[in-house]
Amino acid sequence: MSIDKETVRKVAKLARIAEPEERLEPLAKELSGILDWIEMLNEVDVEGVEAMASTVETQLPMREDVLTHDYTGGGKPEDIVANAPKTEDHFFVVPKVVE
Amino acid sequence: MTDYTELSLADLRDGLKKKDFTSAEVTDAYIARIEGAAALNAFITPTPDIARDKATESDARLAKGEGGALEGVPLGIKDLFCTRDTLTTAASHILDGFHPKYESTVTTNLFADGAVMLGKLNLDEFAMGSSNETSYYGDVVNPWRRTGDNATRIEAGKVVGGLTPGGSSGGSSSAVAARLCAGATATDTGGSIRQPAAFTGTVGLKPTYGRVSRWGVVAFASSLDQAGPITRTVRDSAIMLKSMAGHDPKDSTCIDRPVPDYEAVLGQGVKGLKIGVPKEYRIDGMPEEIEKLWQQGIDWMRDAGAEIVDISLPMTKYALPVYYIVAPAEASSNLARYDGVKYGLRVADDKDNITALYEKTRAAGFGDEVKRRILIGTYVLSAGYYDAYYIRAQKVRKKIFDEFQEAYKQVDLILTPSTPSAAFGLGEKKNADPVEMYLNDIFTVTANLAGLPGISVPAGLDGQGLPLGLQLIGRPFDEETLLKGADALEQSAGFTAKPDEWWV
Numbered sequence: 250m251s252i253d254k255e256t257v258r259k260v261a262k263l264a265r266i267a268e269p270e271e272r273l274e275p276l277a278k279e280l281s282g283i284l285d286w287i288e289m290l291n292e293v294d295v296e297g298v299e300a301m302a303s304t305v306e307t308q309l310p311m312r313e314d315v316l317t318h319d320y321t322g323g324g325k326p327e328d329i330v331a332n333a334p335k336t337e338d339h340f341f342v343v344p345k346v347v348e
Numbered sequence: 349m350t351d352y353t354e355l356s357l358a359d360l361r362d363g364l365k366k367k368d369f370t371s372a373e374v375t376d377a378y379i380a381r382i383e384g385a386a387a388l389n390a391f392i393t394p395t396p397d398i399a400r401d402k403a404t405e406s407d408a409r410l411a412k413g414e415g416g417a418l419e420g421v422p423l424g425i426k427d428l429f430c431t432r433d434t435l436t437t438a439a440s441h442i443l444d445g446f447h448p449k450y451e452s453t454v455t456t457n458l459f460a461d462g463a464v465m466l467g468k469l470n471l472d473e474f475a476m477g478s479s480n481e482t483s484y485y486g487d488v489v490n491p492w493r494r495t496g497d498n499a500t501r502i503e504a505g506k507v508v509g510g511l512t513p514g515g516s517s518g519g520s521s522s523a524v525a526a527r528l529c530a531g532a533t534a535t536d537t538g539g540s541i542r543q544p545a546a547f548t549g550t551v552g553l554k555p556t557y558g559r560v561s562r563w564g565v566v567a568f569a570s571s572l573d574q575a576g577p578i579t580r581t582v583r584d585s586a587i588m589l590k591s592m593a594g595h596d597p598k599d600s601t602c603i604d605r606p607v608p609d610y611e612a613v614l615g616q617g618v619k620g621l622k623i624g625v626p627k628e629y630r631i632d633g634m635p636e637e638i639e640k641l642w643q644q645g646i647d648w649m650r651d652a653g654a655e656i657v658d659i660s661l662p663m664t665k666y667a668l669p670v671y672y673i674v675a676p677a678e679a680s681s682n683l684a685r686y687d688g689v690k691y692g693l694r695v696a697d698d699k700d701n702i703t704a705l706y707e708k709t710r711a712a713g714f715g716d717e718v719k720r721r722i723l724i725g726t727y728v729l730s731a732g733y734y735d736a737y738y739i740r741a742q743k744v745r746k747k748i749f750d751e752f753q754e755a756y757k758q759v760d761l762i763l764t765p766s767t768p769s770a771a772f773g774l775g776e777k778k779n780a781d782p783v784e785m786y787l788n789d790i791f792t793v794t795a796n797l798a799g800l801p802g803i804s805v806p807a808g809l810d811g812q813g814l815p816l817g818l819q820l821i822g823r824p825f826d827e828e829t830l831l832k833g834a835d836a837l838e839q840s841a842g843f844t845a846k847p848d849e850w851w852v
Contacts, residue, residue: 257723264680264726265687266719267707276723279782283724286783287669287737293744300742301749303571304799304824305558305601312597320450321598328449332691341689344702 251284252277352377357421357530357584364410364420371410371420371464375403378422378466382528387507387851388489390523392427393435394467402464409462418591419462424529426520427468428475429455429575430564434465438566439473439483442713443692452564453596454533454575461591466529469519473715474683475540475568478788479777480518482717487774488518490548491526491847495813500850507851511771511814514544514788520578521548525847531579531588535565537572538671539767539792542804545578546766546817549806549845551834552578553585554792556824557799558603560589561596569678570601572671572796582805582834586610589827605825613828618836619653621829624759628664629791631768637810638765645763645807645818648840649833657759663748667794668786670748673728673741674797679718680725686713720782745797752798756823761833764791766804766817795821803834806843815845 252260254273257280261268268276316323326339335342352374355363363369379396399422406420430436430448437443451459459465472482480488489510493500500509513522517534521544524532534541536554545552553576560575567573577588590611595604625646630639650656688694688709695712696705714722728737755762768790777785795802801824804817818837822830 252727256727260723260727260730263730264722265684265703265706265710266714266722267704267711268719276720279720280724280727282781283672283720283783284727287672290666290669290673290740290744293663293666293740293747295740295743295747298743298746300739301746302742303557303601304749304797305603307558307601307603309600310597310604319598325449331449332446334688334692334694343689344696344700344705346702 252281353381353527356581357579357587358581360421360530361418361587365415367410371403371406372400374420375399375422375464375466378529382466384852385526385528387502388491388522388526389486390470390488390519390526390528391424391467392437392439392470392485392519395434395465398434399464399466406462406464416461417587418458420464421462421530422464422466423458424466424469424520424523424532425455426471426517426533426535428471428535428566429533430566431455431465431468434468436468436566437485438475439471439485440713440715440718441484441693442686442710446691450564453561453598454565454592457594458533458591463591469523469532471519472516473718474566474679475516475535475537476679476717476721477515478539478543478785479512479772479774480515481512481774481778482715484715488513488522489774489851490771491522491851492548492771492814493847493850502851510774512547512774514547514771516540517544517578521545521550521552524548524550524578524580526851531577531584533575533592534578535573535575536796537568537675538796539789541576541578542792542802542817542819543767543788545804547771547815549815549843550578550580551582551585551803551805552576553589553803554795554801555589555593555827556801558601559593559801559825559827561594561599561602563596563598567682569675570682571678572675582831582838583611583614585803586614586831603825608828610827610831613832614835616832617652618649618833621654621761621833622657622759623649623654623833624657624659624755624762626659626661626664626762626764628661629764631790634768638768638816641808641816641818642765645837648837649763652836652840659755659759659762661751661755661794663744663751664794666744667748667797668790670741670744670797671789671793672724672786673737674745676721676725677729677738678725680722680729683718683722686710748794749798752800760823760829762821764819764821766791766819770810770812770814770816791819800824801827801830803830805834805837805841807837807841808843809845
């Protein structure tokens with residue numbers, strides 16, 4: 250088994266998902282099952298092969314650094330916060346972060 | 349009286365242009381049909397009011413002899429595409445109440461061409477699944493059912509013995525097969541267009557990565573996701589793709605090259621084309637019916653004048669393990685945005701600090717499969733494992749990519765089965781090992797890793813009366829040859845079977 254309960258606890262913390270204590274063991278089992286299966290990639294000789302992140306071979310397009318006039322443009326604070334669970338004067342409201 | 353819902357998208361388009369009928373009439377017919385098919389659970393949010401308004405606008409344009417390529421044609425939209433001011437959920441609890449303030453590029457393009465939206469279609473949560481059983485809004489049911497005693501039926505108002513419509517685009521495939529829309533948008537990260545199409549006797553086209561804009565589509569795995577149509581015929585897919593595709597400055601991976609008239613290649617045949625048959629797709633435990641259908645497809649192509657070439661793609665068996673590193677890694681990053689702050693669900697009480705807010709919201713908002721993939725992705729990207737898993741997977745991905753490049757020096761298209769089985773029962777694999785469910789995408793996932801276009805075409809029925817599909821995979825940005833091949837398969841297969849309407 251490649252993943253134990255403590256590793257699941259750590260990974261869940263990194264992923265910011267509250268996993269109840271009783272889920273850690275079953276998750277360790279499930280994730281290990283998947284990772285054990287993935288281990289078959291170790292058979293492949295990847296010496297000298299470049300890692301591929303995208304199938305699209307193209308330069309990232311550049312544009313002038315100015316506001317555009319569509320949805321991606323600026324000046325729409327109401328739209329930005331329209332779906333937020335809690336807002337105040339165009340700000341997102343979260344619990345106090347700094348004491 | 350004509351039943352408008354029986355007409356193909358192409359026939360609807362032509363009839364509307366000729367004013368044989370109005371978009372209002374067609375749209376009303378579809379709305380009535382959707383209301384009668386609630387048992388299938390294909391829609392998360394039907395939008396009949398929007399549809400009627402848009403149909404009226406289309407009719408006004410059509411009356412003046414104006415209108416776009418899809419003017420007045422009613423479509424279903426997978427609920428992964430953001431639609432301005434209309435609830436967009438990705439079938440996740442965490443997007444509760446999300447009404448985007450913008451419109452995805454794909455729906456913008458379709459609406460600019462006059463398409464009418466009937467509603468938002470159900471799917472696996474964040475498109476993660478192969479059976480539409482991970483949706484927060486419940487399973488979608490396949491309109492097809494087995495013949496005999498174990499057939500799907502309604503008992504005490506509930507569907508019993510229902511089959512999966514496939515996933516993740518199960519709402520799209522179910523709705524198209526049950527004639528609840530003339531065509532539907534869908535997305536495909538590992539097979540989510542082609543597998544559901546195969547399970548429902550419909551056509552599903554995943555375009556080349558970069559052919560269709562991903563802007564405004566809720567992201568799952570950004571280097572693999574690609575949107576495409578699910579339709580009743582190959583022609584209908586060609587028509588929808590033309591409207592959906594095209595350069596978009598808002599998606600830097602969306603390639604700037606002209607969109608051909610895909611419909612124009614239909615009927616040209618496959619004479620002289622070289623069609624590869626990869627021996628590695630003949631997997632252990634594959635049902636004989638799938639094997640037979642594949643051979644039938646090979647014979648059809650040969651009889652139509654294509655040359656069949658045996659090819660070898662030895663990296664095939666590594667494609668799924670690569671996928672289950674790359675896709676969860678990208679997903680764990682993409683889904684970091686759901687934090688209970690900017691949109692959707694927030695779960696926290698007054699005493700909670702911000703970390704507790706994040707953790708509780710995400711625990712309550714994500715379903716089990718989504719959590720599983722986020723955890724896998726977080727693990728393979730974490731310090732100490734990044735090289736061993738993620739970088740290695742990207743290197744194997746390159747080898748898979750290179751292998752296809754090599755193959756396409758010899759052949760124009762590759763022919764494979766779409767899926768290793770016909771549709772299975774809902775719940776049948778629910779308690780199975782997750783890996784067993786993942787194996788559904790064994791024939792489709794390679795095209796995503798290599799960025800290639802693929803299409804599933806209904807090719808026959810199995811012994812239980814369920815549809816089976818054949819898949820063609822093409823060269824990058826050569827959807828024209830892909831559609832030529834698909835058209836030939838469709839002609840040869842002459843698939844006209846339809847599900848009987850047990851759900852009404």
